[in-house]
Amino acid sequence: MSILLKRGISRDSGVSLGDQVKANLRSRILKHEWDSGAKIPGEFELAKQYGVARVTIRTALRSLETQGLIDIRHGSGAYVADFGDSIRAGLQELKSITQTIKELGFKAGMLTRTSQIRAATKSESIDLLLESDTKVLHIERAITSDGEVVAFSYDTFAVEGLTTAAIKKISTGSVFAGLDAVDKQPVRARAEIHAISSKEIGWGSGKPRNGLYLQLHQVHYLRDGKPIATGDTFFVEGKFQFIIYRTI
Amino acid sequence: MSILLKRGISRDSGVSLGDQVKANLRSRILKHEWDSGAKIPGEFELAKQYGVARVTIRTALRSLETQGLIDIRHGSGAYVADFGDSIRAGLQELKSITQTIKELGFKAGMLTRTSQIRAATKSESIDLLLESDTKVLHIERAITSDGEVVAFSYDTFAVEGLTTAAIKKISTGSVFAGLDAVDKQPVRARAEIHAISSKEIGWGSGKPRNGLYLQLHQVHYLRDGKPIATGDTFFVEGKFQFIIYRTI
DNA sequence: TCCTCAATAGTTGTCCTACAACTTCAGGAC
DNA sequence: GTCCTGAAGTTGTAGGACAACTATTGAGGA
Incomplete structure (x- = not known):
């Protein structure tokens, strides 16, 4: 059974304190x-709140500081960085897009257009380090927020090692x-951003007339550095x- | 005088160890x-190399991990994340563009088109929290890499408190x-990215024919949260x- | 009254030691 | 060859101590 500390922190969940x-x-x-701009409790106080050592609190705080969420001042305390609500959609935490939409309070949806297993294209095989013609899972979807299409997504997964249930x-x-x-589970991703104007992308009524998109090209990697999806x-x-x- | 530890680390430089x-x-x-992917020395070894305590090394390592440069594995060690050279141009460290160009090994240049002190526009006064019609310094420049124009920049500074020498x-x-x-000195910045297609932007022979740009709209803030430049x-x-x- | 400055309490930074939890690898049993 | 066990090495957490810095308070002087 799990040894519960305070505030839902547990000692044997596989995640470090x-x-x-x-x-x-x-x-x-x-x-x-x-x-925003307010001082959060001191390290000793937080250590007491969570029931852990001060050094544990410090590692957490330093990480949050590196992410830009707080500002630690020697001899004074840690203060919440003031950026209003914009933090929630920050690029540094480009997790699942649908999750970001949900966190912003909208209703996220997905409309799958195609989902098939086919041979990898040349660029896919390069990104995923596969022999060309290897089978991959390709999905094309539209992502919606409150019913409105906000993005079109073309994703490809290396199917080797995937079960049919997972697929x-x-x-x-x-x-x-x-x-x-x-x-x-991918642990890291690399993304490039581009501006693109194209009539070839998108479908349906959500397709913008000017064809102007912000393109995010991503490759997701496993812990061992192998690419799993692009x-x-x-x-x-x-x-x-x-x-x-x-x-800065 | 400065108490020098090993590897150029000093104890009274105003920056924490x-x-x-x-x-x-x-x-x-x-x-x-x-x-890339190699293991860097252990915490005890690094502590000896730098002449500081292990906990000091740990704070540095955790921060580098949060930035995505290394990967720390419990019981094993810290490993350099493998993304080739791309790290150097990472968005997370969007410092001066010219510096990034230099670090990539190219020759950075700037061509100033206009530089004047004038009344703030409406959007500038909003970003900088100024009364409209307050005087600001406005500069329009082209940024070059090895002589080739890579970006056009339109910057505005709040001149209040700036000396003529600084201007x-x-x-x-x-x-x-x-x-x-x-x-x-600004300590934080907020930036939005957009795709834009416009004939109004840019000038000279470096102006792209298709008018396609990746727009970065930035506001820079001082430590006290006041905006200083946009x-x-x-x-x-x-x-x-x-x-x-x-x-992730 | 207002300003200056020193004392003080509170907070983060660094150091030390110790042990727990985890990974890796070598060597032995089968 | 394969599996298991144990040892060694590494990171994670704990606790205590003091240094360095900040913010506040209050006394003293103008």
């Missing part, structure tokens, strides 16, 4: 438990869960706001 | 002292040095590669 505290503090900050999960929308089920997401310009926040 | 170690390790990683420094290219001279940089699509790397 520091990371758990970090996630918890992060969510408290994003929920506006403290105002089904991925196809029906939950990419994360599908990969997790076969222990193929894809392009085309954000309809103006429908989705990208924000970077940074410390 | 952890941050100094972090900067030093970061530069060692970017200089490829270790191969001159900013106008002649070194924005950073100019602001530093009057102790108005501006738009329009990157000519295809001339400059933006890369995001992230951990």
Whole structure:
């Protein structure tokens, strides 16, 4: 059984205490438990709140500082960085797009247009380090927020090692869960951003007339550095706001 | 006089030991002292190398991990994340563009088109929290890499509190040095990315025919949260590669 | 009254030691 | 060859101590 500390932090969940505290503090900050610019409790106080050592709190705080969420001042304390709500859609935490939409309070949806297993194209085989003609899972979807199309997504997965159950999960929308089920969770991703104007992209009534998109070309990697998925997401310009926040 | 520890780390430079170690390790990683995916020395070994405590090394390592440069594995060690050279142009460290160009080994240049003090426009006064009609310094420049135009930049600075010497420094290219001279160094910035297609932007022979740009709209803030500068940089699509790397 | 400055309490930064939890690898049993 | 066990090495967490810095308070002087 799990040894529960305070505030839902547990000792044998497979995640380090520091990371758990970090996630918890992060969510408290994003929920506006403290105002922007306000001082959060001191390290000793937090250590008491969470029932962990001060060094554990420090690792969490330093990480949040590096992410730009707080500002630590020697001899004074840690203060919430003030960027209003924009943090939530920050590029540094480009997780699942649907999750970001949900966190912003909208209703996220997906419309799958095609989902098939076919031979990899040349560029896909390069990104995924596969022999050309290897079978891959290719999915084309439109992502909606409150029913309005905000992006078109063309994703490709290396199917080697994927079970049919996992493929089904991925196809029906939950990419994360599908990969997790076969222990193929990506731990890192690399993305390039481009501006593109094209009539070839998108479909249906959500397709913008000017054909202007912000293209995000991504490759997702496993812990051992092997690529597991690649894809392009085309954000309809103006429908989705990208924000970077940074410390100098 | 400065108490020198090992590897150029000093005890009274006004910068914390952890941050100094972090900067030093970061530069060692970017200089490829270790191969991608290779294991860097252990915490005890690094502590001995730098002449500081293990906890100091840990804060530096955790920060580098959050930035995505290394991958720390419990019970094993810290490994250099493998993204080739792309890290150097990462969006997370969107410092001066010219500096990025230099780090990539190209020759950076600037062509100033206009530089004047005039009344703030409506959008500028909103970004900088000024009364409209307040005087601001506005500069329009083209940024070049090896002589080729890669971006057009339209920047605006709040002149209140700036000396004429500082304004001159900013106008002649070194924005950073100019602001530093009057102790108005920005510590944080917020940026939005957009795709834009426009014939109004850019000038001269470097202006792309298709008018396609990646627009970066930025506002720079001082430590106390006050905005000091704002501006738009329009990157000519295809001339400059933006890369995001992230951990999940 | 207002300003200056020193004392003070509170907070983060660094150091030390110790042990727990995890990974890796070598060597032995089968 | 394969599997298992144990040892060694590494990171994670704990606790205590002091240094360095900040913010506040209050006394003293103009």
